[in-house]
Amino acid sequence: MSSDRLDVLDTHGRPTRVSTRVGEFEPKLLLDGEHDLCPGCGEPVAIRLLLEVIEELGYAQDSIGVIGIGCYTAFTGLIDVDLIQALHGRAPSVATGAKRMRPDKLLFTLQGDGDMVNEGLQEVIHTAARGESVTCVLLNNGVFGETGGHMTATTALGQRTKTSLEGRDADYHGYPIPIAELLVPLGGVSYVARGSVADAKSVVRTKAMLRKAFEAQIAGEGFSLVEILTMCPTGWFIPTADGPGYLDEVLGEVHAAGELVVGGKPVGKGASG
Amino acid sequence: MSSDRLDVLDTHGRPTRVSTRVGEFEPKLLLDGEHDLCPGCGEPVAIRLLLEVIEELGYAQDSIGVIGIGCYTAFTGLIDVDLIQALHGRAPSVATGAKRMRPDKLLFTLQGDGDMVNEGLQEVIHTAARGESVTCVLLNNGVFGETGGHMTATTALGQRTKTSLEGRDADYHGYPIPIAELLVPLGGVSYVARGSVADAKSVVRTKAMLRKAFEAQIAGEGFSLVEILTMCPTGWFIPTADGPGYLDEVLGEVHAAGELVVGGKPVGKGASG
Amino acid sequence: MTRTLMEGSEAIATAAVAAGCRFFAGYPMTPFTEVLENFGKRLPAVGGVCINAESEIEAIGMTWGALATGARAATGSTGQGLALMQESLSEITRAELPLVVFHMARGQGDYYQATRGGGHGDYRHIVYAPIDVREAVELTELAFDRADHWRNPVQIYGDYLLAHTSEGVEFTADPFVPVAKDWAVDGSLGGSGRSRNINPIGMQKGSKSIDPESFWKRLQVKHDQIEASEARFESESTEDAELLVVAFGSVARFVRHVVRELRSEGRKVGYARPISLWPFPAEALAAAARGTQRVAVLEQNAGQMIDDVRLSVLGSVPVVGIGGISSDSAGFGMGPLLDTRVIRGRIESALENLEVST
Amino acid sequence: MTRTLMEGSEAIATAAVAAGCRFFAGYPMTPFTEVLENFGKRLPAVGGVCINAESEIEAIGMTWGALATGARAATGSTGQGLALMQESLSEITRAELPLVVFHMARGQGDYYQATRGGGHGDYRHIVYAPIDVREAVELTELAFDRADHWRNPVQIYGDYLLAHTSEGVEFTADPFVPVAKDWAVDGSLGGSGRSRNINPIGMQKGSKSIDPESFWKRLQVKHDQIEASEARFESESTEDAELLVVAFGSVARFVRHVVRELRSEGRKVGYARPISLWPFPAEALAAAARGTQRVAVLEQNAGQMIDDVRLSVLGSVPVVGIGGISSDSAGFGMGPLLDTRVIRGRIESALENLEVST
Amino acid sequence: MAHRGCRAMTLVETRGTIRIDSERCKGCELCIPACPPRVLRMSEGRNTRGARVPELLAGCTGCSACLLVCPDFCIEVYQYAEPVMLEAVNASESGSGDNEVTA
Amino acid sequence: MAHRGCRAMTLVETRGTIRIDSERCKGCELCIPACPPRVLRMSEGRNTRGARVPELLAGCTGCSACLLVCPDFCIEVYQYAEPVMLEAVNASESGSGDNEVTA
Amino acid sequence: MEREVMLTGIGGQSVQLAAQILARASLLEGRHAMFLGTYGGTMRGGNTDSTVIIGDAPIVSPPIVSSTWSAMVMHHQFWQPLREKLRPDSIVVVNSTLFENSFATADSATDSTAPEDVPRIFEVPATQIATDLGNALGASLVLLGAFASLTRLVGLDALLQAMRDSIPSYRRQHVGANETALERGFESLPPNGAPAWPTAGVAQ
């Protein structure tokens, strides 16, 4: 390699100058930041936000999480919060039972689109309509990542998956389900928003959504849901670096970011969070 | 009994005057009009409409029905159309499989609110989003009639059921799911409407909805659904004669009659059919 | 001691609540519906929760969540509803949660379902089949105790008759004292590095990977221990019996009645009843069968328990089925077989060593 | 005749399509996923339909609808997914629909599920457990044929190895000629008074009520006929064997290999394999066991088929289990037991009449 | 309300009539308020099921509203080629007799 | 694009820095475009996983954008008490060396 | 000793309530009791039957019996299956107001005294008595009162208390009328005409 490159800074150790650490490698509520998800996967980014918000709200010792089945399941062993591993699709009901027995705890689910919008679609709708005081967190990448990238019920039109290599075609494959929009007409719902982890600004905005959702739960306002669009370069069959752009152009088109229900009231479609 | 009542007309035989029969006892596609449903039940009225529309469209020999599990299941033995008896909640998927193998046939489901909105909620949503060319007919009385009148996911706020004798209370029981509204954001949907059998005018309007739904199917426009509010005096624990009024005041409040999607486009909420 | 008149379904719910059950979720289905209704009446009064879930699968999911927090919790249904719960019933066993299941069956056709499971994989539930309402009360209390003890599901397998017969019952059990469950999630250990994880797939906290083999083998050892220690059985008049009649649940009540009648007439017939269907009381049954010339199994189905009876006596004495499918027009299982005269006829035929066609 | 190299999953889908299957619906789950993918590739080409259903329950519902119209149709999953389908699997049997189910299991822990069902009630599925891809092709063709013949579901019970091993296969079956099914609904008989009704609860057209008893008894008769006529079995070197080793499916391939090895070394060991798990080839197995001193069952689970082996030989010769739970870290079933050296060790120990601890 | 035995003997135009399968009727009374001219009322007597059944008074228009709401398929509707004038009473009067005139 | 060996030796204000756990990095490159001042680029060399990893150039603001988008928790961010001026090159230049200066 | 009582009627006749009161009254008197109600299949508005078994010790009989010591018959419509379970010495109390023709005719027996081969039949115009009391729905309680008087299977005090225990709180207003129905029934048949227990019944 060329010897005249003196411009690269040392990033191995702590800085030697006087400085303040403003961001840590991994969230405190992670036992280990080393995981096996693919390069460029959006899920760990979303999980960071979730854990940071719990920590920041002071609920680290008062939270119970219910984890669905998908790639994020690998984090069940890594997240340092009391957890219940649910079966594929069943997390909202499990969270319901736990919340009823522990009404003082923050109850959240962590599910994928395959988990929530395919296998267990009615679980989340029933839980929402019941006004159950739980927060469902959806990692929506529009594919079954774990099984190898098949089309799900949220796959955007035109999106590439293993079962729609030419892109999802409405006539052949049907239409995607905009799950956040679906919950809007339900009475028991206090907060619904859709974020993304495609870029740092979205990440920050998504974190605020998670915070609002949990705050709604703490205030006893009813059901809340935060949908987070995440990259799955593996299931989309694209280079990792193309993930965020593909997310915005393809998934983001169908599943627009923004808050949909705030304080139990629907807000304008696609309104910014 | 008083002997001075000469005003009651003989209604036993055919009229002796020159006259035209304009309405028959039972629809042609019924093997027998004698059934075991309760006095004042709204379900047989809705079933009449369904069968008349099939007959009038000329599809008597080109229809396949899929029947759910509820009180209406008693009609599986009586309806003179090729039928498949589905399990509780599963009719939309069964109809999907049948339609795919017989794309030239009119495929309909006949389900109750317990069947469609409780046990099998995700079936109908997935089928709708897939744009499946079938017509789902929902008999919504806001109760599990068959098991004795328990609360369902559509039970209106304030509605009396065996498990909400004081009326459904949102805080305690959660909110009803307005299933027709829920389908509106879905891409695969061509026609959605909600009717009722509480009075003759509603009956006529509901029949027109059924016809439009089937016509949408025949035209290959995608999924269609007609929700029909029906009386269940037994499950509501009220006198039979009070059924229609109770339906309008209680169920009709939450589940407003009207067309919601026509030609694949959402129409104004509660617009008249 | 006063006895209170209670329908089976009410007695079961009352016994469960007395045993500390604080959560129930279920979906109506005849003949289970009244069990759900009775929990709905009784739980709120003691600060518990009963949810009329939107479906059976959601019901068991909710119960799973309640159990994970350490609460005593139960669900139930009929065979159809339990069929829908099979994935959860299997995995909840792997998650080692002390679930109690109230199964009010339509007839006795669900014996395989109850004892072999329809879920996937190697798992077992303790299954108690009460003969009457009083025994249902006892076994309900026992079920919660054994479920906690083994951290394994226990099923109470009843039927229409059990749920709908009223009897005078007494509740004598000591008031329930909640036991601490250090494995349960209460949220308190987040951030401590020792947070808990109720997990059906053997995933341990602090590890990215799982080791299903050792996990499943551990469960097998537990199931072997249960098998060795939890079998329950009753028998009568087996000493000099030439024919031993085996039956379970409500049907056994008819059989016991007839056997007593026949005994009082001097016929050499004995009666045996597995109270636990799993573990199946194979040894006790084999002992009871010793010396008899024939074992007759009277179950209200096409022949399911007969496998376990044969596996118990292993060819040492011939085993015949003298029951059969029998149902009323609603399919709830109160068919024409449930008649002491019919049953007497079957047993007499067996006694006379005649072939009985069902 | 040229042989084409195909993975098991592809061979199965190809054989199914050749046998006239025109509809498939399933939901991805390892190791079944590729079966679904291959149907997805092959069906559209022949005018058939493959739906990647939104869940397992919806998948079997769709298949139910396709079957009711008279089409040859199939679904599948792993044990977990089939657990979710149990209500449908039971009731579709009562509806007498010729379903074919491709079960790519994780290990062999689902033997009970496959043979006893986890659904409710008395019902049975024919279950074939192929030893290799070539046999899977044959049995797939047979499955569609038998399903239509009996109007009863047939399951192909494979595993990761079967789905993912590639072999050179030939397709020799005659081209499928669709058979008329007068019971199927095609919509044509509406208004005729003779419209059809595909019904799992025994409800007849023209009648308001049902008669479950006679309906279920009729099914029992059918199942008795199947039991009497459809058992399939293979064995080797049983004549003078002192030890008979019984295994099924992929595991049997290892066992057969080891038994041949041991035979070539002069050891008196025989091999037996139920090809159909239900009906279980009890008579053939009992005949093969005659004269042996011991029967060893090697299955990759805590001991499930061993029940059927014991029920076959009924105490005439001791039966021991020499397999056990074995899994890789993903739980797909390719655990350390699947090694001819390990298996040889187990069989040799059994030969030496030693207690084998699993 | 008209007084018994003292009815208003008006003639009303009657454009149609209905047949009632009174053995099928379960007495739910839904047809009564459904009839726009209000020419139906419940009988005092009961059928063999034990149900009171609707009775038709003069003034039917043959509009089919009763048929449309009847859950038990008890009603058939006819329209006359020519309207006729028939004697009528106030149908909202409760009760009925078993004397009939042929329509 | 700047010519190799002929870099623009400008000084840029640098308000912060990052630590990179380069062994954890899977080389997804998401941090590169995320950095507002564009002071990250991928290395030419690879870590023991076989992945190229990000390298930091002068001009970091300590904004944490890189950390926020990194799926593998490889980045820690610091803000200096006092900004410093450091030599910089055009970060869009491809490749890198293994010579480093201490920040 | 166990005593079986079977009840039959049609929906709406409060047959199950009567059965429940009988069972509960027996418990109040220190005996053991069991009862099971059955309804007519899937058909609505069909028969409603009940079996009550009362004993000195925990009941061992199954809840469906093949023959019965006694019966209360509210209506003839679905009574045939019960008829088949009557023994020659069974005690049968019949609601003669509604029973089509007389019981004797229906049964083609000739009188209500007890020859060897027919049950011992006692007719009570229960519906008439109840209607006269302005409580037509109380007919089954009239019949129950009469049955209790005749057999002394349970005493009147226990019946009255059991009735109060069996009425849900929102039906409290009917307690008085029901008491009258039971009492009038109790007066309508000769006391202890067909005693249930070897000793002279529980003092009334």
Add this chain to the structure above:
Amino acid sequence: MEREVMLTGIGGQSVQLAAQILARASLLEGRHAMFLGTYGGTMRGGNTDSTVIIGDAPIVSPPIVSSTWSAMVMHHQFWQPLREKLRPDSIVVVNSTLFENSFATADSATDSTAPEDVPRIFEVPATQIATDLGNALGASLVLLGAFASLTRLVGLDALLQAMRDSIPSYRRQHVGANETALERGFESLPPNGAPAWPTAGVAQ
């Protein structure tokens, strides 16, 4: 006669493709073949192994073998389990470009001739050859060509045809480069140095 070939490598090295081509080529030559690929548990980017069995008659061996006649080793990282299945006379062809240290060292044997207790090892700088050809991903095909030349388990023509049959249509552009890789591999080891079949292999 059945011949086992085990392949090991890390994800992305086209190990499964090589195995598939080998099996398919054998079928083209009229033999029977079976192959099974395995991947490293749940961990992504782990090992990728394959077992190919080729025989004169339908394969009876199970797809997981406990010892192997031969092996192709693309990388050392996950090779230990394979190492344990080698017999003293196994034939091993190693990608010496990537195999850490030399195979001999890794195996603590001293040379690549075949003393009684170590396998017979043949080193091929497959990745180097492939990279030189401008087709770094073709390394496994170079190794396969070399293996075929050495063992004559299959001939080159069959390999080339099998390769063409194995490449999906949207990857057609790589066919030429893959042909070269197989051919250059075939040249890189002495022909028939360790023959697979009793007769002199299929003519090349």
